[in-house]
Every structure is written in C-alpha cells, then in structure tokens.
Amino acid sequence: MIRSFVALPLPPRIAADLEGLRAPIPEARWVPARNLHLTLAFLGDQHPHALEDADAAFSAIRAPALELRLEGAGAFGGDKPTAIYAALTENPELRRLQAKVERALRQAGLKFESRNFTPHVTLAWLGRKAPRHRLISWLEGCALYRSQPFAVEEFALYRSEMGTGGSVYEAMREYPLGENALAAGDAEEN
Structure with a gap:
C-alpha cells in the first residue's frame, strides 16, 4: 500500500515566503x-x-495553467484548532481542476477522502495544548498577508512516507497543465 495524495506544488519562492510566517x-x-x-x-x-x-x-485531464495567489490565513478545527493554513484567493479554474481530479479518481474506481474543497496550504499541525491566545495573535498578524501571484503549470501524484523527521513527500508522476498538457497529449497520439 502506498499513502498518496494529488496536489499542486508550490514554487520555491512562495514556499520560502511562507516560511517567513x-x-x-x-x-x-x-x-x-x-x-x-x-x-x-x-x-x-x-x-x-x-x-x-x-x-x-x-493523464487524460486537460486544464489551463493557473495563476494563484495566497491571501490571509485560517485554522481548521473550530474551537480546538488542529491546523493553521495560508488561504488562497478564489479561482474558478482551480475549482474546475480539483473537480476533474475527483472525477478521474471515481472513474478509475478509487476510494478517497471526499470533503468540501477549501483551497489552502497547510503551514502547521497543532497539538491539543496550543495556546489559543497565540493562535489568535498569529491569525491576526497574517490577516493582511498576500503573496505575489504565481503560476502553476502542473499537478502531481505524491507518495507520503513517514521518516524520522516527519513525512517525506515524493512526486511519483507530474501532469502538465495549459499548453504543456496539450503538447503532451499530442505527443502521446503520435
């Protein structure tokens, strides 16, 4: 068995920016x-x-490349937060891509975790005793956070393995978006 997920990678400059939070x-x-x-x-x-x-x-999914922007932050878990995240500005093309991924999974006969899609980048997992006042202060401090827009030209199927320092993610396969996807489709037909 392979623990896996489908995701959009972040450009290194955006990941470095998020480390600053x-x-x-x-x-x-x-x-x-x-x-x-x-x-x-x-x-x-x-x-x-x-x-x-x-x-x-x-491999059959065709979708445009995306331009995304992170904006603000939030927490999952209600009164007992379990994770904090950077939020994304609304993007209809991102929602369409996510729906295509879920449709492809159903067509392939895979069972997977289906829930309402909330576009976000998880920044930290929280223990049960995380001080609420610190979380509120952090959320308030990130309310005005806004990344530069960034292009996403692929999505990937990832493997997740537990390592000594936490999970290690490895892209097993990448799927191009936009013109790259069309070129890849044309190459496969020839």
Whole structure:
C-alpha cells in the first residue's frame, strides 16, 4: 500500500515566503518548506495497481495553467484548532481542476477522502495544548498577508512516507497543465 495524495506544488519562492510566517507557537509542528503544497485530493493508502489506474485517468485531464495567489490565513478545527493554513484567493479554474481530479479518481474506481474543497496550504499541525491566545495573535498578524501571484503549470501524484523527521513527500508522476498538457497529449497520439 502506498499513502498518496494529488496536489499542486508550490514554487520555491512562495514556499520560502511562507516560511517567513512561522512563529513560536507552542505545540505547533511547522511543515518544512519542501513539503508545502496545495492538496487537490487525499487518497490515503492505495494499492499500486489502483494508482496505475489513477495515473491513466490523470493523464487524460486537460486544464489551463493557473495563476494563484495566497491571501490571509485560517485554522481548521473550530474551537480546538488542529491546523493553521495560508488561504488562497478564489479561482474558478482551480475549482474546475480539483473537480476533474475527483472525477478521474471515481472513474478509475478509487476510494478517497471526499470533503468540501477549501483551497489552502497547510503551514502547521497543532497539538491539543496550543495556546489559543497565540493562535489568535498569529491569525491576526497574517490577516493582511498576500503573496505575489504565481503560476502553476502542473499537478502531481505524491507518495507520503513517514521518516524520522516527519513525512517525506515524493512526486511519483507530474501532469502538465495549459499548453504543456496539450503538447503532451499530442505527443502521446503520435
């Protein structure tokens, strides 16, 4: 079984920018810059044959390249936050891409975690005793955060493995967007 997910990678400059948002919050486990991404679908543990089926379905997706921007921050978990994240400005093309990924997973017959899509980049996981006043202060401090726009020209199928220092993410396959996707499709037909 392979623990996996589908995500958009972040450009290194955006990941470095997000590292600048870190703060000394007790019980916060900050995600390393190399692992920052925008999840489109979490697949959990999958058999390699199922991932081959998903790969074939993802290869057929045609969607435009995206221009995204991070803006503001938030927390998941209500009164007992479990994670903090950087939010994204609304982008209809991103939502269409995410819907295509889920449709491809269903067509490939994979079971996966389906929930309302909230475009975000998880920055830290929180322990149960994270001080609420520190979280509120951090959220207030990030309210005006806004990244430069950045281009996304691919999405990827990732493998997640537990390492001694936390999870290690590895892109198993990348899928081009925009004109790159059309060129890849033309190359496959020839």
